[in-house]
Structure formats: structure tokens, C-alpha cells
Amino acid sequence: MPKQKVGISICNASLQYQDSNQAIIEHFNLRMPLGKWTAILGKSGCGKTSLLRYLAGLLNENVLWSGDITLHGIETLQDNIAYMAQQDLLMPWLNVIDNVCFAFKFSDRRLSDTDNKRAFQLIDLVGLGGQALTMPAQLSGGMRQRVALARTLMQDKPVVLMDEPFSALDAVTRHRLQGLAAQVLADKTVLLITHDPQEALRLSDALYIMQGSPAGAISLTLPNTAIPRVFDAQLAKLQQQIIDSLEVDYV
Ligand SMILES: Nc1ncnc2c1ncn2[C@@H]1O[C@H](COP(=O)(O)OP(=O)(O)OP(=O)(O)O)[C@@H](O)[C@H]1O
Numbered sequence: 001m002p003k004q005k006v007g008i009s010i011c012n013a014s015l016q017y018q019d020s021n022q023a024i025i026e027h028f029n030l031r032m033p034l035g036k037w038t039a040i041l042g043k044s045g046c047g048k049t050s051l052l053r054y055l056a057g058l059l060n061e062n063v064l065w066s067g068d069i070t071l072h073g074i075e076t077l078q079d080n081i082a083y084m085a086q087q088d089l090l091m092p093w094l095n096v097i098d099n100v101c102f103a104f105k106f107s108d109r110r111l112s113d114t115d116n117k118r119a120f121q122l123i124d125l126v127g128l129g130g131q132a133l134t135m136p137a138q139l140s141g142g143m144r145q146r147v148a149l150a151r152t153l154m155q156d157k158p159v160v161l162m163d164e165p166f167s168a169l170d171a172v173t174r175h176r177l178q179g180l181a182a183q184v185l186a187d188k189t190v191l192l193i194t195h196d197p198q199e200a201l202r203l204s205d206a207l208y209i210m211q212g213s214p215a216g217a218i219s220l221t222l223p224n225t226a227i228p229r230v231f232d233a234q235l236a237k238l239q240q241q242i243i244d245s246l247e248v249d250y251v
Helices: 048-055 098-099 113-125 141-155 171-184 199-202 233-250
Strands: 006-017 027-031 038-041 064-072 081-084 159-162 190-193 206-211 216-220
Touching: 006 048, 006 190, 027 038, 027 113, 027 190, 027 206, 038 048, 038 233, 048 159, 048 190, 081 141, 081 171, 098 141, 113 141, 141 171, 141 216, 171 199, 171 206, 190 199, 190 216, 199 233, 206 233
Parallel strands: 027 216, 038 190, 038 206, 081 159, 159 190
Antiparallel strands: 006 027, 006 064, 206 216
């Protein structure tokens, strides 16, 4: 990886659920470049979501954590993170615009005219102009994930955690939404969990494979080319390298 400013670094981390007698992550090191995408791949159950949820502050009392998290450009992770999950988590009783503005409902800040205007602009940006008053049940899976993306953008946080956000979509919709996300989340520090090596290679500036039990992370060197990358012979080779690394945990 070319020299890049680090946004978040995790050093020698260990994570264990309180009700378990074994850590799921140990000697875990990861450096997320500032304002870039970092992807994590790993066998199902190796601890990817747990790590993300810990970083999002959703696991505090349920886990034992050790290790250092160093932040650059932000004071705390709390208040600076937006989380986009695999399921869109849209509120079925709220229309598109109210879902996009959902985070405001739980904050002290009232929605200003400027915020409202921005919400409409984001809905346009994700290709859903004219659908602001539509209910989630009337939208396709891809459209719902677009609303979730607009909601993530509305929060306007410098760090975005994404847990398999495109995995439930068909290949073309996924490809389009990946491109859109790369465009609209440019300059954010993004941590993306995915099971799809191609997605990781297309979108990320740094790529880690979680391996072992408890899991550590190994990094893969990526070409210094523009994101989203076009899938070429070099990426195909890297894809094979990723699969070989992942296979170690399946023997
Ligand atoms: N609340 C919990 N309490 C105890 N153990 C848990 C809890 N949540 C998850 N685990 C365990 O932690 C391990 C890691 O789970 P996690 O969901 O983080 O894996 P993952 O890599 O994200 O998996 P997948 O790719 O299938 O989503 C699993 O063995 C799981 O059973």
C-alpha cells in the first residue's frame, strides 16, 4: 500500500464475549487509511461483525476488550460513526424521507430547513428522486439499500462502518450500488465487511483477511489505482490469493 495517513489503527487487540471462555480475536492489528476504504474478509463466524459492533459502541458491556485504538482527526469514535448493516433496517412505518432523517429523531438537534433540503438532495443523489414519500414496503431490495445509504450520508459522520451492505442484491444492482457508494462516501474513512473478494478489491485501499481461531488479520498489498477499480487480470490474481488465504481456515 502506498504511504497513506492513518485514520484509525487497532493494535494488538483481543475481543472475547463475557459468556464465552475463548477470545474470538487475538493479536489483531489493523490500520485504516484516513478518508479511504478498508475491507475485511474472513470465514463466517471469525468475528468480523463483532469487531464492527465493538467499534460502533454496540457491545461495550458484553465483551472483554484489550488493545489500543488510536484515532487521527477525531477525538472519539462515539459520535463520529455511521453504521450501515446488511439488512437495510428501515422503519416500515416511516416513508423514505423520514427514514433518511431517522437519526435526528433521537438527537437533541431539530431538523432545520437546510437539513430537510439536504435529505431531499441525498435521496436524489442515490437515484430515488421523486420517492421521498414512498413507504419501504413499496421499494425493491436495491432501492431500500439506497435509502439506507442516503440515511448513512445524512448522518454525515467521518467514519462509516459497513457490514455486508450489498450482499443481498443481484449482481448488477450490487455493482451499481458499489460504484455509487464509492462516489458518495469518498473522503470518509470506511470499514467494509464483505464475503466477496471482488467487492473488496474493487472498493478498498486497504484489505485485510481475518484468519485463525482466535482470528488475527493479515494485510494484502493492493494496486495504487483509482477506486472503484476495474476488474482486470491483476485483480483476478489477487482474488485467487484471497481465496487461497481464506481456504486456510476451511481445512
Ligand atoms: N452476543 C454474543 N455472545 C456470544 N458469542 C457471540 C455473540 N455474538 C456472536 N458471537 C460469536 O462470536 C463469533 C463471531 O461472530 P461474528 O458474528 O462476529 O462473526 P462474523 O465473522 O461476522 O460471521 P459472518 O461472516 O457469518 O457474519 C461466533 O462464534 C459467534 O457465535
